[in-house]
Structure formats: C-alpha cells, structure tokens
Amino acid sequence: MKQTLKIIKIGGNVMNSKEALMGFLADFSKIKTPKILVHGGGKKATEISEKLGLQSKMIGGRRITNQAELEVVTMVYAGLLNKNITAQLQQNNCNAIGLSGADANIITAHKRIVKNIDYGFAGDVDAVNNKIVKVFLDNKLTPVFCAITHNKKGQLLNTNADTIANELAKSLSADYRVELIYCFEKKGVLLNVQEEDSVIEKIDVDLYENLQQKNIIADGMLPKLNNCFDALKNGVEKVIIGLPEVILNNNIKHTTLVL
Amino acid sequence: MKQTLKIIKIGGNVMNSKEALMGFLADFSKIKTPKILVHGGGKKATEISEKLGLQSKMIGGRRITNQAELEVVTMVYAGLLNKNITAQLQQNNCNAIGLSGADANIITAHKRIVKNIDYGFAGDVDAVNNKIVKVFLDNKLTPVFCAITHNKKGQLLNTNADTIANELAKSLSADYRVELIYCFEKKGVLLNVQEEDSVIEKIDVDLYENLQQKNIIADGMLPKLNNCFDALKNGVEKVIIGLPEVILNNNIKHTTLVL
Numbered sequence: 001m002k003q004t005l006k007i008i009k010i011g012g013n014v015m016n017s018k019e020a021l022m023g024f025l026a027d028f029s030k031i032k033t034p035k036i037l038v039h040g041g042g043k044k045a046t047e048i049s050e051k052l053g054l055q056s057k058m059i060g061g062r063r064i065t066n067q068a069e070l071e072v073v074t075m076v077y078a079g080l081l082n083k084n085i086t087a088q089l090q091q092n093n094c095n096a097i098g099l100s101g102a103d104a105n106i107i108t109a110h111k112r113i114v115k116n117i118d119y120g121f122a123g124d125v126d127a128v129n130n131k132i133v134k135v136f137l138d139n140k141l142t143p144v145f146c147a148i149t150h151n152k153k154g155q156l157l158n159t160n161a162d163t164i165a166n167e168l169a170k171s172l173s174a175d176y177r178v179e180l181i182y183c184f185e186k187k188g189v190l191l192n193v194q195e196e197d198s199v200i201e202k203i204d205v206d207l208y209e210n211l212q213q214k215n216i217i218a219d220g221m222l223p224k225l226n227n228c229f230d231a232l233k234n235g236v237e238k239v240i241i242g243l244p245e246v247i248l249n250n251n252i253k254h255t256t257l258v259l
Numbered sequence: 260m261k262q263t264l265k266i267i268k269i270g271g272n273v274m275n276s277k278e279a280l281m282g283f284l285a286d287f288s289k290i291k292t293p294k295i296l297v298h299g300g301g302k303k304a305t306e307i308s309e310k311l312g313l314q315s316k317m318i319g320g321r322r323i324t325n326q327a328e329l330e331v332v333t334m335v336y337a338g339l340l341n342k343n344i345t346a347q348l349q350q351n352n353c354n355a356i357g358l359s360g361a362d363a364n365i366i367t368a369h370k371r372i373v374k375n376i377d378y379g380f381a382g383d384v385d386a387v388n389n390k391i392v393k394v395f396l397d398n399k400l401t402p403v404f405c406a407i408t409h410n411k412k413g414q415l416l417n418t419n420a421d422t423i424a425n426e427l428a429k430s431l432s433a434d435y436r437v438e439l440i441y442c443f444e445k446k447g448v449l450l451n452v453q454e455e456d457s458v459i460e461k462i463d464v465d466l467y468e469n470l471q472q473k474n475i476i477a478d479g480m481l482p483k484l485n486n487c488f489d490a491l492k493n494g495v496e497k498v499i500i501g502l503p504e505v506i507l508n509n510n511i512k513h514t515t516l517v518l
Contacts, residue, residue, distance in 0.1 A: 084415065
C-alpha cells in the first residue's frame with residue numbers, strides 16, 4: 001500500500017500574523033506522515049513593494065507581475081518568508097528544506113499567454129519532477145515550497161500557490177496516497193457566506209455543479225474548487241478545505257471534497 | 260580513491276555585473292566533477308537597503324546586521340540572488356539547488372559574541388551536515404549556497420560567504436578530495452598591490468608567515484588567507500585564489516596555497 005503524504009497549503013490568514021504562523025508551524029511539525037508545505041505571501045510582497053515605491057497591481061485577486069514586482073516576490077516569497085518558515089520548522093525539529101520551482105528543476109512553467117489581461121511574469125505550470133521530491137522525502141526532509149517557478153530558460157515566474165499545491169499533489173500521487181489540505185480563513189466552503197458555521201461538510205461533483213448553477217459558490221472559491229476537483233480526478237486521494245487547525249484535529253468542522 | 264569535489268566561492272566582482280555573472284555561470288556549468296557554488300551579494304543588499312530607507316553600516320568590511328538589515332539580506336541573498344543564479348544554472352543544464360544553511364539544517368551557527376563590536380545577527384558557524392549535502396551530490400544536484408545560516412532555534416543569521424565555503428570544504432573532505440576556489444577581482448595574492456601581475460603563484464605556511472611579518476599581505480586578504488590555511492590543515496586538498504576564469508582554465512595566473 002502507498003504511504004500517506006500530506007500536502008498543506010497556507011495563505012494570508014496564517015502568513016500575516018507572526019503568532020498564527022508560529023502556532024501553525026508547531027502543529028505542522030507534529031504531523032507524523034511525510035508532508036509538504038506550500039505557502040503564499042502576497043500581503044508581505046505588497047507591503048515591501050510599497051516601501052520600495054512600487055504599486056502592486058492586482059486584477060481578480062491576481063498580481064500583475066512586471067520585472068520590478070517579480071524581483072519583490074522573489075525576495076519576499078523565496079527569501080524572507082521561505083527561509084523564516086524553514087528556520088522556524090527546524091526549531092520544531094522538522095527537517096524542512098525551503099524550495100522554489102527552480103531548485104532541482106522541480107517545477108517548470110511557461111509565462112502565461114496574454115489573452116485579455118497581460119499578467120506579466122506569471123507562470124502556468126508545465127511539469128513537476130516528482131522523482132527528486134521523493135528523494136527528499138525518503139531522506140526525511142520536509143519540502144517547503146514558495147510560489148515561484150521557472151521556465152528552464154533562466155526566467156523565474158510568479159505562480160499561484162494553490163496551483164503549486166495542486167500540481168505537486170497530482171504528480172506525487174504516482175508514489176503516495178496524497179491528502180491535499182487547503183487552509184484558509186473559513187471553516188470550509190460555506191452555504192451562506194454570511195454564516196461562518198454554514199459549512200458544507202462534503203461536496204461531490206454533482207453537488208458542486210448544483211451549487212455553481214445556483215450561484216452559491218462565491219467568486220474567489222471557484223478556482224480553488226476547480227483546482228480541488230482537478231486534483232481528485234488526477235489521482236489525489238482526498239482534498240480538504242478548512243481552518244489551519246484542521247491539520248491536526250479532524251473533528252473541527254471542514255469541507256471534504258470527493259468525486 | 261575519493262572523488263574530486265570543487266567548491267567555488269564568488270563575490271562582488273562577478274555578482275555585480277549581470278554579464279559577468281552569466282558568463283561565469285556558463286563556465287561553472289561546464290565543470291564535470293561534482294561541484295558547489297557559494298555566493299555573496301553585499302552590494303545588492305546595500306542597494307535594496309537604501310531603497311528601503313535603511314542605512315547599511317559596515318565595520319572593517321563586515322555588515323552590522325540589525326533586524327531590518329537581516330530581513331534585507333535574507334530577501335536579497337536567499338531570494339533574489341540565489342534563485343536567479345539557480346534559474347540561470349538550470350538554463351545551462353546544471354541541476355542547481357539553491358540553499359541557505361537553514362535548509363535541511365545544513366549549516367548551524369551562533370550569534371557572534373559581542374566583544375568590541377556588536378555585529379548584530381551575524382553568525383559564526385558551529386557545524387555542517389555533510390551527509391545530506393552528499394545525498395544531493397549523489398543525486399546529481401549542484402548545491403548553491405547563499406550566506407545565510409541559522410541557530411536551530413528559529414533565528415536566521417548573516418554569515419560571511421568565504422567562511423561558508425571554507426566550512427563546507429572542511430566538512431566535505433570526509434567524503435571527497437575537495438578543491439576550494441576563491442574567485443575575486445585579482446589574479447591572485449599580489450606581492451605588490453599596485454601591480455596586477457605580481458601574483459605569488461604558490462604560498463606555503465612558511466612564506467605566508469614571512470609575508471605577514473613583512474606586512475606584504477594587505478588587510479582584506481588576511482582573513483581570506485587564514486581561512487585558506489585553516490581549510491588545508493583540516494583535510495582540504497587544494498586551495499586556489501584567482502580570477503573567475505580560473506575555474507575552467509588552469510593556465511591563467513593564480514595563487515595556489517599549500518601547507
């Protein structure tokens with residue numbers, strides 16, 4: 001039987017508070033199975049951009065990554081955040097290794113084709129080198145990925161962290177029983193966005209289509225759920241959406257996605 | 260017989276020119292033996308510090324690393340420079356992996372004890388985990404180290420890049436025949452700093468002491484040469500100081516250090 005691998009993605013709600021992040025990383029370190037962490041960091045990037053006199057431009061929640069912004073996200077995601085998370089995990093005796101997609105050529109991507117909007121140096125993933133990730137896991141290392149990829153032609157690219165988690169999960173399904181966990185600021189997918197407790201505990205493909213038709217799924221949630229079902233259709237065993245606490249405590253209300 | 264491992268350190272002269280860096284990385288990629296790159300990046304860190312309204316304070320060529328400066332060097336060394344070098348090497352079909360000392364717990368250090376000067380978050384190396392570096396090399400990866408370490412208690416530390424190269428070289432001598440090459444802006448150690456061509460081609464311990472007594476070794480060169488002899492006394496096979504071109508062309512004038 002394949003070994004379980006947990007791939008956990010954290011975003012703004014955890015990253016933006018030092019205390020929340022430290023608590024989360026202590027919890028994450030306690031996970032006994034092989035594990036991978038994927039992190040964002042958009043708010044810090046925007047903060048540093050402003051200090052440098054740049055104006056971060058976002059369309060539909062996605063960053064327009066010109067050359068100057070690419071340098072900022074490379075500094076903030078791959079440097080400041082990734083290495084501080086790694087050092088914090090090391091303190092918790094979790095043997096973390098901070099990585100971008102350029103490292104060990106793990107994630108190759110191409111610059112997003114311009115249709116209506118030119119996102120600049122935004123990368124859409126082409127391939128994941130799961131073999132070398134398995135070498136790291138076999139050596140008891142815990143990979144920590146920031147949201148930077150490369151095109152194998154020397155160009156770094158800013159890539160959505162949800163997508164990176166998703167692509168890693170699909171690729172590593174070849175060797176592991178992968179559980180993909182998206183941590184965010186809600187308890188799960190809500191039936192009514194106004195009611196924090198209206199968590200839909202299980203969503204299958206039929207219900208998902210139904211919810212979409214009724215316009216119940218909020219805008220920001222759509223790409224996230226599309227990612228999730230894409231993962232399930234491509235070998236990922238289990239996908240969970242919920243609060244960061246869910247990684248250790250399965251009794252906390254959350255949303256499980258199933259085919 | 261042990262396999263040869265080349266550990267190459269580059270500093271300002273290569274890092275500060277995009278063209279020089281690209282040329283160097285193309286050369287570096289052609290090295291056939293296992294290899295490790297160690298890079299600095301002080302000038303870029305100072306540039307970003309200034310843009311952020313900080314004033315980089317240096318004493319005797321060493322940075323006083325307060326909290327704000329630590330964030331800058333972490334961003335610039337581990338993020339901007341390390342990942343761009345890694346992506347560039349990938350383009351040259353060198354399977355690079357960018358690392359700080361916190362990654363895989365490779366280099367632990369302690370905050371420098373305050374004697375006369377408080378260097379802030381400057382780290383002096385305690386230990387190198389050579390086993391995991393060997394795993395990377397065995398898997399055909401080329402480690403690229405920036406000058407950041409950690410104390411295993413969650414604290415990142417700014418560490419001199421020459422020292423990192425030196426400590427890696429000593430530690431990896433257990434498994435490899437290590438050649439340590441320091442690339443800088445001169446052809447080697449000069450007998451007369453005014454004459455670029457007055458390279459001392461071979462320096463042994465006796466000559467080194469002699470040159471020191473005669474005050475021929477310039478100030479900046481002293482810690483570098485102390486590092487070199489420390490390496491030789493601790494198992495490193497060969498130490499070379501010279502221009503970046505020396506990594507591929509042994510006929511270029513350079514300084515070789517021997518016991």
